[in-house]
Amino acid sequence: MQMASRVARLMTLLLLAACERGTNRAPAVDYIPVAGNPQLPFSDAVRVGHMLYLAGQLGTDSTGHLVSGGIAGETRQALENIRRVLERNGSSLDQVVKCTAMLADIQDWGAMNQVYVTYFRKHLPARSAFATTGLVMGARIELECWATVTPK
DSSP, rough: HHHHHHHHHHHHHHHHHHHHTTOOOOOEEEEEOTTTTTSSSSSSEEEEETTEEEEOSBBBOOSBBBBBHHHHHHHHHHHHHHHHHHHHHTTOOEEEEEEEESSOOOOOOOHHHHHHHHHHHSOOOOEEEEEEEEEGGOSSEEEEEEEOOOOO
């Protein structure tokens, strides 16, 4: 009986210790404004714990204009914009786990892929792609990504 009592006490202490360590607090959420234009009605990225959720990126240059080159040029520029947002926030293309490609024309899917795979040489993130009835500014593509990030 004495052994059973000790085991019961030990189990109770272990359970209490586990409960103390495994608190159910929600991770901190950090809303990161768009660099250079914090007045836009969305965040450039949102950091939640070890995850970074990026807003969709168009193939726009530093002046906010769509680049030339059709789907290939816009895809390349959108991925460069994504790279910059990731790096500003402690992540990288190597840490991207999910992308969503929104295309103005699903016929552009093949040409978009030719550029896309050059940016993910070490791994291929999970991805969804779909056609839309139109994108802002007449863009051919909008890319959205999720990535892991080192905790603060």
